[in-house]
Amino acid sequence: MDRKVCVAPMMDCTDRHERFFLRLISKNVLLYTEMIVSEAIDRGDKKKLLSFNIREKPVALQLGGSSPKLLANASRIGEDFGYDEINLNLGCPSKKVQKNKFGACLIKEPILVAECLSEMCAKTKLPVTVKTRIGYDDVEDYESLFNFIKTLKSTGVKTFIIHSRKAMLGKFTPKQNLNIPPLKYEMVYKLKKDFKDLEIIINGGISSTDQIKNHLNKVDGVMLGRTVYHSPYILADIEKEIFDNDKISSxxxxxxxxxxxxxxxxxxxxxxxxxxxxxxxxxxxxxxxxxxxxxxxxxxxxxxxxxxxxxxxxxxxxxxxxxxxxxxxx
Ligand SMILES: Cc1cc2nc3c(=O)[nH]c(=O)nc-3n(C[C@H](O)[C@H](O)[C@H](O)COP(=O)(O)O)c2cc1C
Missing domain, CATH: 1.20.120.1460 (Four Helix Bundle (Hemerythrin (Met), subunit A))
Structure with a gap:
């Protein structure tokens, strides 16, 4: 499998303008939209929510939701708009998101998630991928993570992006949930060992090309969020050092x-x-x-x-x- 570097979906950050700007720095990274809720795509202004500039490609559309039908329809619509991948958000811990039953609280409902993914895969030819966390609340053992991934794998999904910290549902603010639970990279490395046929992308706290190289020895790809948002020119170093591309714009x-x-x-x-x-x-x-x-x-x-x-x-x-x-x- 190719080594992959992705820029994380980030609400209020990775909109189409940010993606266009980042693409001027890097041609090789995979970009993600902010999370877009499947209900909004169903009822809202699809063009406003989904259109993007073709020069941003490749771009993955991240969806939030828990209705198999709405997620499947949204996946199909995303394909029609020209996205390259459909990703399901199973990692967002915010209270609002939990109330609407999507994001990290869905880790508790693997059967429902598998149903959503199966319907999504059936409705689109694009790769359907998952972004999740290593656990939630007191459920943070490797066996639970292994079983969760195993259930989802049965739907045909082959790519899993793992934010290497658990979600504290209801206890922490979204910001605390990005910083307080400790990073446990070893659990993600172990997943790759146990599921050699899956593409495993590691996420959380990655901030330098040296760290990226180190992770790429153990997993298939890395995803960076805040570092790229706050210091976008790191993508030029990534082009040079990870993709051997010397044609970098100043x-x-x-x-x-x-x-x-x-x-x-x-x-x-x-x-x-x-x-x-x-x-x-x-x-x-x-x-x-x-x-x-x-x-x-x-x-x-x-x-x-x-x-x-x-x-x-x-x-x-x-x-x-x-x-x-x-x-x-x-
Ligand atoms: C401002 C902000 C908004 C975010 N929005 C989303 C989102 O829409 N979907 C999602 O899956 N994760 C979201 N995240 C989490 C990131 O995708 C990523 O998993 C997290 O920031 C950890 O990676 P990092 O340490 O490289 O930033 C957000 C994070 C931040 C900081």
Whole structure:
């Protein structure tokens, strides 16, 4: 199996604008949508929820839900919209999500999940995949995880993305659930040993190319979330070091390449800040990073950002790496 690097689905982060921006940095990573609820796809504005720019591909559509019929229909619709994979969210621990019976609380209901996955697989030719956690509340033993995966595997699903910490349902906030339960990578490595025919992707707390290389010795792929959102240019290192790709755009070129997209989106009614907010971390770790952040928050990330400012961006980008100029320009 190929080594795979994915950018995690993240609500309010991995929208189509963020994905377009990330694709300018990396051609090889697999991108995911935010979780989209199958009921919303059934009843809502499908075009608004699902359309995306073909240049973002490959993109996986992540679904939330627990109705086999609605999930199956949503999978079919996702295929029609051109997505490359359909993923079921079995990892989100938020109270709202639990109330609606989807996300991590479904780990308690393997039979229902298997029914959902079987119907999804029957309705789409795309690969159907699962994103889940190693356990929940007091259920955190390897045997329970093994049995859960074994049940789901019987539906034909071949790819499992495992967030290597358990979900504390009802006790922790979503943010605490991303940080407090300890990471247990060994359980994910063991899954790969026990299910050699499955594609196992490891997720949680991965923040460097060295860590990625280490994980890739033990599993088939890695998924990174917050590190990419806060420091998107790590994707350039991933291109170089993991995919042996030397044709990397500089940070300046990335903004240059983003500008035509921004102008086109603005014509369609998108607000400047809806796109530029995702670029705040582009210069992370560089001299000039604070300057870039300040420039964006002052000019680009406010609601009424003036479209004319976009032509001004390149001058600022050229200056951004020069921290000593901070304070001399607005
Ligand atoms: C702001 C935010 C939103 C998230 N939204 C989703 C989501 O919609 N679906 C999902 O499966 N996981 C979601 N997650 C969890 C991430 O996909 C990922 O599993 C988690 O952040 C751990 O990976 P990391 O340590 O690399 O960030 C979200 C995480 C964050 C920080």
């Amino acid at each position: 940070r300046q070129e990335i903004i240059e390449n983003l500008i035509p997209y921004v102008k086109n989106e603005i014509k369609k009614g998108t607000r400047l800040n809806q796109i530029m907010r995702h670029t705040i971390g582009l210069f992370h770790g560089q001299t000039g990073s604070n300057f870039w952040k300040r420039y964006l928050s002052k000019n680009m990330c406010v609601r009424d950002a003036d479209v004319k400012k976009i032509d001004h961006i390149m001058d600022k980008v050229k200056l951004a790496p020069q921290a000593h100029l901070e304070g001399q320009i607005d």
